[in-house]
Amino acid sequence: MNLLSLTTFLISLLHVLLPSTTAAPYNATDIIVLNCGASSTTTSLDGRKWEADLLFKYSPFNDKNASFPSNASSEHPSVPMVPYFSGRIIFKELIN
Ligand SMILES: *[C@@H]1O[C@H](CO)[C@@H](O)[C@H](O)[C@H]1NC(C)=O
Numbered sequence: 251m252n253l254l255s256l257t258t259f260l261i262s263l264l265h266v267l268l269p270s271t272t273a274a275p276y277n278a279t280d281i282i283v284l285n286c287g288a289s290s291t292t293t294s295l296d297g298r299k300w301e302a303d304l305l306f307k308y309s310p311f312n313d314k315n316a317s318f319p320s321n322a323s324s325e326h327p328s329v330p331m332v333p334y335f336s337g338r339i340i341f342k343e344l345i346n
């Protein structure tokens with residue numbers, strides 16, 4: 251195999267190995283952003299709406315004793331309140 255045919259072969263191989271388009275392989279029908287520990291829907295600085303995890307329709311929190319919400323005791327000014335101010339502490343298996 252001379253250099254030219256080797257180069258042609260490698261370029262053809264690249265066409266096979268690399269995807270020909272950059273189209274998304276899957277388009278999500280639901281885009282869900284959950285704010286753990288929040289008690290109501292909130293909006294972050296970038297405009298995204300964050301649903302409170304307890305109010306979320308697919309939430310597995312059937313047993314309220316399995317977890318509890320908690321807020322940060324302090325917040326650094328460079329950290330956005332939504333979604334970093336609240337969290338959920340889970341200490342027991344959640345059953346759906
Ligand atoms: C996802 O949506 C984009 C833009 O509408 C489209 O070009 C692409 O083909 C879609 N991909 C699938 C897997 O449906």
Ligand SMILES: *[C@@H]1O[C@H](CO)[C@@H](O)[C@H](O)[C@H]1NC(C)=O
Nearest residue numbers: 311312313314315316317342
């Ligand atoms: C949650 O905890 C309370 C107080 O300990 C208890 O009375 C109740 O039965 C518990 N609920 C469940 C679903 O385990």
Ligand SMILES: *[C@@H]1O[C@H](CO)[C@@H](O)[C@H](O)[C@H]1NC(C)=O
Nearest residue numbers: 287289318319320321322336
């Ligand atoms: C966290 O803070 C929010 C906003 O101040 C408040 O509504 C919520 O009750 C607090 N949650 C807890 C667990 O303290």
